[in-house]
Amino acid sequence: MRGVSRSILLIILFLPVWVTAQVSEESEIAAVEFIKDTVELSPDALYFNVIKIKNLTTEAQKIRIQVSLPEGWRPMTEVPDMLEIPAGKTKPVPLRITIPKTTPAGKPYSIATAILTDSNSPIDEASTLVIMNANRSWSLETGESTVYFKPESVIAPLSISIENKGNITEKFQLKWTSSDEIKIPSGAKKPPSEITVAAQSDTSLNLEVNCNRYYLVTPFNNGRIEVNASTDIEQQNQSIKFVRLPGEYDNFDNAKVFPLNTAGLQTRMYNQLDIPITTVFLRGKIPVKTEQFVVYRIYTRDIFNIQDFWSDNDLELYYSTRSFEGGLGSSSSYLGRNMFIRNSLYGELEQKLGEYNIIHAFANKGLLDKSYGYALGHELNINNFNFMNSAAFSSNAIVNAETRTLKNNTSFTFLKGNSISYEGEYYLTETDSQEDVNSENYEHRLNYRGEIGEAVTMNASNEFRLIETDITTQISNSVRGAAGVRVGRKGTTLSGIYVYNQRLSGKTGSETPDIFLLRHQATAQLGLPAIKRTRLTTGLVYNTLLQDTYGNNTWYSEEYNAFLKATLYSTRLQYRAKVEAGFRDAVLSGNTLKRKFHKLATANITHKLGLNSEISVNLNYSDGVLTGTNYTRSLEERFMASAGYRQALYKDLLALNVNAGYDHSNLRRDAMTMSAALEGTLQDNLDLKLKTTFRSTNDSPLSFTSIEASVVKGFDIGRKKANYYDIEIICFKDLNGNGKKEAREPGAQNIQVSLKLMQEDESFAKAGQSVRFKNTSLLTGSSGSVTCEYMPAGNYELQLLPLSDMQGFFNFSGASQNINITENKKHYVPYIEAARISGMVEIQKSNFTNTGVMDIANIRVTATDDQGNSFTVLTDKMVYFTLYVPKNRDYTISINNIMGNKFELEKNDIPVSMKDKDKAAVNFIFKEKKRRINFSRG
Numbered sequence: 001m002r003g004v005s006r007s008i009l010l011i012i013l014f015l016p017v018w019v020t021a022q023v024s025e026e027s028e029i030a031a032v033e034f035i036k037d038t039v040e041l042s043p044d045a046l047y048f049n050v051i052k053i054k055n056l057t058t059e060a061q062k063i064r065i066q067v068s069l070p071e072g073w074r075p076m077t078e079v080p081d082m083l084e085i086p087a088g089k090t091k092p093v094p095l096r097i098t099i100p101k102t103t104p105a106g107k108p109y110s111i112a113t114a115i116l117t118d119s120n121s122p123i124d125e126a127s128t129l130v131i132m133n134a135n136r137s138w139s140l141e142t143g144e145s146t147v148y149f150k151p152e153s154v155i156a157p158l159s160i161s162i163e164n165k166g167n168i169t170e171k172f173q174l175k176w177t178s179s180d181e182i183k184i185p186s187g188a189k190k191p192p193s194e195i196t197v198a199a200q201s202d203t204s205l206n207l208e209v210n211c212n213r214y215y216l217v218t219p220f221n222n223g224r225i226e227v228n229a230s231t232d233i234e235q236q237n238q239s240i241k242f243v244r245l246p247g248e249y250d251n252f253d254n255a256k257v258f259p260l261n262t263a264g265l266q267t268r269m270y271n272q273l274d275i276p277i278t279t280v281f282l283r284g285k286i287p288v289k290t291e292q293f294v295v296y297r298i299y300t301r302d303i304f305n306i307q308d309f310w311s312d313n314d315l316e317l318y319y320s321t322r323s324f325e326g327g328l329g330s331s332s333s334y335l336g337r338n339m340f341i342r343n344s345l346y347g348e349l350e351q352k353l354g355e356y357n358i359i360h361a362f363a364n365k366g367l368l369d370k371s372y373g374y375a376l377g378h379e380l381n382i383n384n385f386n387f388m389n390s391a392a393f394s395s396n397a398i399v400n401a402e403t404r405t406l407k408n409n410t411s412f413t414f415l416k417g418n419s420i421s422y423e424g425e426y427y428l429t430e431t432d433s434q435e436d437v438n439s440e441n442y443e444h445r446l447n448y449r450g451e452i453g454e455a456v457t458m459n460a461s462n463e464f465r466l467i468e469t470d471i472t473t474q475i476s477n478s479v480r481g482a483a484g485v486r487v488g489r490k491g492t493t494l495s496g497i498y499v500y501n502q503r504l505s506g507k508t509g510s511e512t513p514d515i516f517l518l519r520h521q522a523t524a525q526l527g528l529p530a531i532k533r534t535r536l537t538t539g540l541v542y543n544t545l546l547q548d549t550y551g552n553n554t555w556y557s558e559e560y561n562a563f564l565k566a567t568l569y570s571t572r573l574q575y576r577a578k579v580e581a582g583f584r585d586a587v588l589s590g591n592t593l594k595r596k597f598h599k600l601a602t603a604n605i606t607h608k609l610g611l612n613s614e615i616s617v618n619l620n621y622s623d624g625v626l627t628g629t630n631y632t633r634s635l636e637e638r639f640m641a642s643a644g645y646r647q648a649l650y651k652d653l654l655a656l657n658v659n660a661g662y663d664h665s666n667l668r669r670d671a672m673t674m675s676a677a678l679e680g681t682l683q684d685n686l687d688l689k690l691k692t693t694f695r696s697t698n699d700s701p702l703s704f705t706s707i708e709a710s711v712v713k714g715f716d717i718g719r720k721k722a723n724y725y726d727i728e729i730i731c732f733k734d735l736n737g738n739g740k741k742e743a744r745e746p747g748a749q750n751i752q753v754s755l756k757l758m759q760e761d762e763s764f765a766k767a768g769q770s771v772r773f774k775n776t777s778l779l780t781g782s783s784g785s786v787t788c789e790y791m792p793a794g795n796y797e798l799q800l801l802p803l804s805d806m807q808g809f810f811n812f813s814g815a816s817q818n819i820n821i822t823e824n825k826k827h828y829v830p831y832i833e834a835a836r837i838s839g840m841v842e843i844q845k846s847n848f849t850n851t852g853v854m855d856i857a858n859i860r861v862t863a864t865d866d867q868g869n870s871f872t873v874l875t876d877k878m879v880y881f882t883l884y885v886p887k888n889r890d891y892t893i894s895i896n897n898i899m900g901n902k903f904e905l906e907k908n909d910i911p912v913s914m915k916d917k918d919k920a921a922v923n924f925i926f927k928e929k930k931r932r933i934n935f936s937r938g
Contacts, residue, residue, distance in 0.1 A: 028056050030063055030085070032115045034128040042133050046076070046845065047097040049128060051113050055085040063123070064116040065093065070109045072100050076845045082118070096845060101878065102200040105134040105167045137165040138172075138197070140229045140236040143206075149244040154211045156242060160227055162195070163202035165878060171196050172229045180455075180486075181223035182242055183210040211244060212529075220244050296713050303706040310334070318348075325350045343367040356382050360390065370397040375405075384413035400432040417451030439469040455486040468508060476503040493527035518546045525563075537565040541582070559584045559598075576604040584624065596635060598624025613647040638665045654680035654688075671697045687712035723763055724790045726824045729753050731784040731800070733809050734830035737888035739867070741828050747784020748809070748831045752777060752801040761793035761822065795820050800829060810834045812871065812886055832886035835914040837863060837893065839922040841879040843903075860896045861924075863912075865889040888915050895924045903928050 035050040055061050063083045069075070076096040085091050097111070112127040143159030164170050172195050178184050184191065185208065197203045209225065223242030228235060299314040311334040318327020326349030346364035353359060360377035373394030380387040388409040395402050404427060411421035423445040430438050447461040459482045467474045484495035499521040506513035525539025541561040548554045561582030568575045580600040599622070606616040620640040642661035649656055657677040664670050677691040689710040696703045731748040732741050754777040778786040798817045809831040819827055841859055857877040863885050864870045875881045885891060893910045897903075906925040914920060 029061055029117065029123050030055050030057075030115055032113060032124045032126045034111075034113070034126055036128060038129045038131065040131045040133055041099065042135055045099060047073075047095075047099055047111075047130060049095045049111070051093040051095055051126075052090055053083060053085060053093065053115055054090040055087055058087045060084060060086050062118040064118060064120065066114045066116065067095070068112045068114075069097065070103075070111075072103070073109075074098050098842075098844070099130075099132075101167065103132055103167060104169070104199050105132040107132075132167065134168050135166045136168065136170070136231070136233065138170060138231075138234075138236075139163050139165065140227065140238050142227075142238050142240050146241045146243060149211055149242065155208050156211070158207045158209050158225065158240060159204065160207075160238065161202055161204040162197055162229060164197040164199055167199045169196060169198050170231055172231060175228040175230075177226045177228075178209070179222070179224040179242075181212055181220050181244070182225055183212045184225070185210065209242075297710065298712075299708075299710045301706065301708040303704055324352070344371070356380055362392075366397065371395060377407075386411045401429055402431075403427055403429045417449075417457075419449050421445075421447045439467065441468075442466045457484045458482070471508060472505065473508045474503070474505045476501075478502075492529070495525050495527070497521075497523040497525075514549065516546075516548045520544045534566060534568045537567075539563055541580075557584055561598075563600075573608075574606045576602075578602045596624045598622075598635075613645075615646075616644045618642045636665060636667050638663075640664070649678075650680070654678060669697045671695060686714075723761060723793045725793060725821050726787065726789045727791055727819070727821055728785055728787045728826045729798070729829065730826060731780050731829045731831065734832045734886075737832050737886045739828075739830050739832075741830075747780065747782055748802075748806070748829075749780050749782050749784055750802065751780040751784070751829075752799075753780060753786050754799040754801070755788060755791075755819075756797045756799070757792065757794055758797050758818070759795040763793065791821055793822050798827070806831060808833055810884065810886075812869070834884045835887045835918050835920070837883040837885060837891070837912060837914070837920045837922060839881060839893075839924065841875055841881075841895070842923060842925045843899075843928075844925060845928045859898060862894050863891045864894070865891050885914065887918070890915065893922045897926075899926050 031054045033052050035052060039047065039049065041047060051065070051067075053063055053065070055063075061084070063085055064081060065079055065083065067075070067079050074097065076098050077094055079093060079095065083091055083093070095111075103109075109130040109132065110127050111130060112125065114125040115123045117123060139162070141161050141163070143157075143161070147156050147158065149156045162172060174191065174193050174195065176184050176191055189208065191205065191207050195203055195205075211223075220243070223244070225240045225242065227238045227240070230236075297314070297316040299316075301312045303310040303312075311332075313332050314329060316327055316329040318325065318329075326347070328345070328347045330343075330345050332343045344364050344366045346362070348362045349360070351359045358379040358381075360379070361375070363372075363374040365372045371394075373392065375390060375392035377388065377390030386409070388407075390405075390407045392405040392407075393403070394405075406426045408422070408424045411419065413419040423443075425443045426441070428438075428440050443463075443465045445461070445463045448459065450458045452458070459480075461478075461480045463476075463478045465474075465476045479500040480498070482495065482497045484493055486493050499519070501517070501519040503515070503517040504513040505515040521541065521543045523539055523541045525537055527535060527537045529535055539562070541559070541563065543557075543559040543561070545555070545557045547556075559582055561580055563578060563580035565576070565578040578601070582598060584596045584598055601619075601621045603619045604616070606614055608614045618641065621638070623637045624635050640661065640663045642659065644657065644659040646658075647656045648654070655678070657675075657679075659673075659675050661673045662670070663672075673693065673695045675691065675693040677689070679689040679691075680687070687710070689708070691708040693706045693708075695705075730741060731751045731753070732745050733748055734740075735745050736742070778788070780786055796819045798819050800811055800815050800817075802811075810833075811829060811831050813829060817829075839861075841856060843856060856879050857875055859875045859879070859881075860872055861875065861881045861883065862870050862872045863883050865885070866889060871883055871885050873881050873883050883893075890911065890913045893912055894908050895905070897905050897908070899905075903926045906927055908924070910922050912920050912922060
């Protein structure tokens with residue numbers, strides 16, 4: 001080579017290589033250039049350019065080609081190492097390059113090429129620029145749309161993730177807001193307000209949020225946390241719902257209220273009056289009763305002491321369907337000392353008319369005398385409105401008395417959280433003999449309950465009663481008002497209560513009552529959250545009492561009390577304690593003044609010994625409490641103590657209750673009471689109850705022993721038992737992933753199991769029978785199992801809903817499953833710990849492809865385990881995929897070839913073992929088959 005040499009430095013971004021070439025200026029052999037000097041591309045795009053090489057000599061030349069690319073960029077077309085170019089001719093070399101989507105934007109990238117002689121002497125070089133446009137794409141996701149607080153927990157997990165799908169680093173501003181039920185952590189655990197996420201990466205935040213103390217013993221279902229993530233050009237929001245499930249001891253200051261007989265009738269029907277006492281323990285095994293059902297009940301109660309004996313016996317038989325229930329019963333009583341015998345036969349029915357109306361009817365007839373009675377009731381239910389009326393008549397032949405009764409119950413709800421209810425009752429008793437007196441009674445109760453927003457609650461009630469006979473008249477009137485305000489978001493509450501009572505009693509027709517009693521009571525209290533799961537309430541009470549007996553004595557008292565109450569709720573221990581103290585000024589007739597310091601202390605402790613047993617202790621001490629009758633008032637000192645033990649027996653089908661109590665007072669004799677009860681539901685719809693009570697005092701006639709027993713047996717009529725079966729559904733954590741329940745594998749608790757009959761067995765149609773099965777939902781306990789008895793044969797839909805955090809265990813069998821029940825069976829639902837298999841799909845095109853832009857999202861990827869189970873997922877728009885599969889298994893990962901015959905898959909059916917790892921990566925590469933380009937002669 002001749003001439004002056006020059007040095008050319010090729011600086012290639014991301015490739016630390018210096019290329020030096022010696023080129024002759026006088027006689028250049030060839031020249032090289034790119035058709036496109038500068039190209040702007042979007043991320044993950046395909047780069048295309050053409051390298052033109054021209055032979056500048058009069059002889060054919062063999063030219064070597066070298067191409068330098070930024071790090072990570074890959075050519076999709078093969079660049080030939082050597083070209084033979086005829087004299088004076090130009091040859092194009094197509095260049096296709098795949099650019100990783102992780103390539104950051106904001107700076108230019110250089111592609112360089114150099115040509116050399118066949119002896120590797122440099123001839124010429126050229127370069128072109130690639131400018132990456134910014135692609136800003138990201139998403140904000142939550143781990144779970146609904147998060148559940150466990151009943152015994154005040155902490156719940158919160159998981160969010162931000163995925164930066166673009167090609168520039170993004171800085172996100174985070175804002176966190178919560179509803180009153182949820183407390184966002186502060187201090188070291190405070191969630192960040194700003195995070196930075198690199199291009200093509202994601203960041204996860206795993207946090208813990210607290211339940212505000214006010215709600216530690218208050219279930220809720222609409223707690224919220226709103227997360228706002230924003231950049232300088234875009235913002236996104238996610239809302240996470242929080243639910244706190246009710247625990248067994250939530251709101252245990254409030255006693256359970258059971259509905260009254262809707263017809264306003266005092267009957268002994270089993271399904272209305274017999275309430276189990278410990279159903280809280282008998283969870284997970286509930287008999288499923290079919291549409292037409294017959295129940296036979298035997299009940300007896302015997303009470304006896306040293307002087308007397310009382311026996312009470314009932315027999316009942318009733319029949320129920322979807323819209324009708326009716327029955328017959330016999331009742332007898334025997335009082336030994338007074339030789340009183342009562343025997344009666346009664347019947348009752350309830351018929352549903354349409355969607356809104358129910359008719360009730362009742363009648364009874366004495367078997368030993370001419371006593372009889374009947375009643376009729378109507379109930380109307382329309383949305384938030386309930387209206388009940390009943391009328392009754394009874395004739396008692398023993399005392400020659402007739403009683404007529406009218407009752408009305410009306411209630412309706414308006415707006416949100418506001419309701420009004422009214423109960424009215426009128427009854428008239430008339431007698432035929434002159435020795436007895438007629439009486440007329442009227443009662444009404446009006447109650448209002450309302451809410452203003454979520455912070456203010458109100459309650460107001462009025463109760464009025466008038467009892468008038470031929471001799472005396474009694475009038476009582478009571479008004480009560482209460483309001484509570486929740487202050488702030490930590491659970492502080494302020495509340496006030498005012499009670500007014502007035503009572504008059506005297507001779508009928510007299511203008512002046514014999515007894516006048518007037519009471520005012522005002523209470524102000526402050527509730528504060530204390531330590532975890534504990535709530536303190538403190539307050540002041542002012543109480544006045546005026547009693548005038550008109551001629552006997554006048555009593556006026558004024559009380560000032562202060563109290564402190566603590567309530568704790570935890571998994572095993574619950575306690576309530578209250579201390580109250582104050583002064584009372586009492587003015588008696590003759591202006592005698594008494595000042596008395598009185599005090600009151602109560603404590604209730606309940607401790608759970610296990611899932612199905614607990615003990616409880618109650619203590620109560622009071623001193624200086626005003627008590628007595630209308631004519632006498634006394635100050636009483638009293639101490640009471642009681643203890644109870646409850647235990648589930650015989651596969652949780654029976655419940656045992658044992659209680660003992662002691663009562664001491666300076667105004668009455670000491671008393672000791674002991675009782676034991678055993679009750680439960682056995683197989684084949686058999687209910688048992690046995691209770692005995694013993695009470696002893698220093699006065700023998702007041703001591704007694706009672707024995708109470710009840711047997712209830714249910715029968716399905718018109719059914720062949722061969723068509724009904726029992727099924728036990730067992731949810732468990734499958735630790736080794738083999739799908740089988742083993743002894744060391746724990747049950748999955750707090751799973752809501754729902755069964756819905758989809759198609760009854762054809763044997764019912766052949767027998768001319770119909771089946772109407774009521775959908776059933778049960779909750780698994782610590783064993784993870786529920787049992788449904790006497791299920792009609794058929795095909796059922798089983799739905800499974802976890803109500804608590806499953807800690808990474810998934811039900812890969814599906815939340816909805818089909819079960820065919822044709823025999824007694826056990827159905828296992830394994831919850832398996834999950835592993836993650838992720839990857840991507842890559843497309844490699846040939847040098848001279850004519851294939852344009854391809855949409856390769858939504859390609860199905862399947863993982864098949866060694867047991868033949870398959871798990872599928874679709875690729876996203878960025879051709880990534882993530883599979884969640886059970887651990888401890890071997891898998892074959894395959895992909896659908898949707899590219900046609902122009903592409904071939906480099907490798908499919910890739911084996912992956914997840915027996916010793918939690919994550920794995922698998923990529924699939926599609927290569928376009930090679931094509932040739934023919935250049936026509938010019």
